Amino acid sequence: MKKYFAFILLSILTLSELFSQSEKVYNLKTDINNLVVYLDGVEETRLKNISLVKGRNKLIFEGLSSKLNVSSIRVSATNDVAILAISSKIDYLTNEQEEEKITKIKDSLKVIEKKITAIDDENRAFVIEKEMILQNQSLAGQNNGVSVLELQKAADFFRLRMNEINTKYSALSLKLAELELYKSKLSRELVELNAVYSFERNEITILVNSEKADTSTIELKYLVSDAGWTPIYDLKAEDIDKPIMLIYRAQVYNNTGIEWKNVKMKLSTADPNSSATKPSLSPWYLNYNNTGYYSTNNDYSKAGLYNQELQSQAQQTIANFDYKADILLEQSEKSISKKFDVVEVSVLSAEFDIKTKYTIPSDDKPYLVDVVEYNLPATYQHFAIPKKEKAAFLLARVTGWQDLDLVEGYANVFYAGTFIGKSFIYTRNASDTLDFSLGRDSKVYVSRVKQKDFSSTKLIGSKRKETQAYEIIVKNNRKLAIQIEIQDQVPVSQDSEIETEITNISNAQQDLLSGKLVWNLNLEPGKSEKINLIYSIKYPKSKPLYNANEAKRSQKMRYF
Structure with missing residues (x-):
């Protein structure tokens, strides 16, 4: 029995000693x-060298982003320091130091609010005085008259005072409108500036145990949402005998609530939220990629890229509002209206080590970060559809782009130092060649002229026969030889009563189903080539054909 009580007493003393161990808090x-x-x-990633006491130490990392993903926290320590526990909480009472510019604007708004309140008070006083004067217009009772002199004095008082009140009220109202606009x-x-009125910060508490008093390096890693990057490219070509320069940049945005100050970064295409479950194989079915080709009004768009016109930004109207409540509302609307596009990214992620340190404020705005530059071998080819437009378009074809770890994104295209327009790089294409347009080439002349001597309209019995003849001329005014693809077409009948006859297509490659004609020409410097196109259409004269032969376009026009 004594041994039993001695064991209990020893256990209590041991536990008391264990719980009485003081934790050093940092x-x-x-x-x-x-x-x-x-x-x-x-x-x-945050690193902290800290001198630990022997035993338990509580490390509180303060001032972290409130958008931190708690389940992603990882901690490591050197010198055989054991990690016992990790916890986190939101600190709603933190008083972070605001940026000087934000503080000045808030102070200015407080001053303006005081001025607006003072003007409102003064205007209300004038309104009350005006109502009081109007309610006391009667100078005497109904049976008691007043003298002319008294009436004149009263009229002068009413007129002068009412005029004074209205003048001051108008001046104050004008001043009030100016203050409201400035507010x-x-x-x-x-x-x-992404200013907020309630600062929330996360705190991570780490309980560690050190076998001896020693210095340890604590490494803290965690994921934060509302930040990321999108690719943007510059494609630069100087001439048709030189390679393409691809400048890979990133638009990095930070809305975590914490400014990134002079920090080293890496850009990754990996998905940090991907599942840890082992992968499995599904059947691999091959089919055509119908999203790779974008047909526009101009047929010189190629798979992989399409040209875009730059659009102007709509102006925002300014309304009067209470600034604190409206800022919260606008921030909410701003968050809702954010545009996110789904793009395809390689399963094998890429990582880019950025050599220069950057400072990225937490203002949700994109900041350009230089990633890498490539000089890519390219072949150039001209392309023209003179029926649509009498101009030759220069196309660049880049090979070997699959090894560049590109992510789908917009590209600014430059040729000979001139901005041509925007394109979009589609990495989902299975082709080993990436094509994009460098715009119109004024040094290659293209024309399509109707030959009236060979064109005619005849009536043959109940039929009408129309013969169309065209001459296409292509001239190379460059100092280098070029390859150019010319496209045109002949009509295709969809009715047995409509007959077509092809007389001359100048050895073109013809697609019988669509009527498409293709000529591939090699032109030496200063040389030109003529292409003749003649065809006939025969149809009942009582059934006029819809003439879709000539290209048409919509044009905005002002009438007077």
């Missing part, structure tokens, strides 16, 4: 050491 303010920015999300502008500026 409140840590740290900087971000490096980042891995994903297409959607970012991994932040509106400052409030919108705060929205642009």
Whole structure:
């Protein structure tokens, strides 16, 4: 029995000693050491060298983003320090130091609010005085008259005082409108600066145990949402005998609530939220990629890229509003209206190590980060459909692009130092060649002229026969030889009463189903080539044909 009580007493003393061990608490303010920015999300890494006491140490990392993914927290420590527990909480009482510009704008808004309140008070006083004067217009009772002199004095008082009240009220109203407009502008500026009125910060508490008093390096990693990057490219070509320069850039945005100050980063195409479940194979079915070709009004768009016109931004109207409430509303609308596109990314992720350190404010705006530059061998070919447009378009064909770890995105196209327009790189194409347009080439002349001597319209019995003849001329005014593809077409009948006859297509490659004609020409410098095209259509004269032969386009026009 004594042994039993001695064992219980020993156990109680041991537990008491264990629980009485004091924990050394460290409140840590740290900087971000490096980042891995994903297409959607970012991994932040913080390092802290700290002198630990023997036993338990509680490390509180303060001032972290409230958008931190708690389940992604990873901690490591050097010198045989054991990680016992990890927890996190949101600190709603933190008082982060605001940027000086934001503080000045908020102070200005407070001053303006006071002025607006003072003007409102003064205007209300004038309104009350005016109502009081109007309610006391009667100078005497109904049976008691007043003298002319008293009436004149009263009339002068009413007129002068009412005029004075109206003048001051109008001046104050004008001043009030100016203050409201200025308040509106400052409030919108705060929205642009992504200012917030309630600072929330995350705290991560790490309980560690050290066998001895020693210095340890604590590494803290975690994922944060509302940040990422999108690719943007510059494609530059100087001439048709030189390679293409592809400048790979990233638009990095940060809306985590924490500014990234002079930090080293990597850009990754991996998905940090991908499942840890082992993969499995599904059947691999081959089919045609119908999304690779984009047909526009001009047929010189090729698979892989399409040209876009630059669009102007719509102007925003300014309305009067209470700045604090409206900022929260606009920030909510701004978050809802964010545009996200789904793009295809290789399963085998790529990672780009950015050599230069960058500072990215937490304002949700895109900042350009240089990734890498490539000089790509390219072949050039001209393309023209003179029936649609009497111009030759220069196309560049790039091979070996699959090894560049490109992500689908917009590209700015330049030729000979001139901005041509925007294109879009589609990496989902299975082709080993990437084609894009460099715009119209003024040094290659293309024309399509109707030959009236060989064109005619005849009536043959109940039939009408129309003969169309065209001469296409292509001339190379460049100092280098060019390859050019010319396309045209002949009509295809869909009715047994309509007959077509092809007289001359100048050895073109003809597609019998669509009527498409293709000529591939090699032109030396200064040389030209003529192509003759003659065909006939015979149809009942009582059934006029729809004439879709000549190209037409829509044009905005102003009438007077």
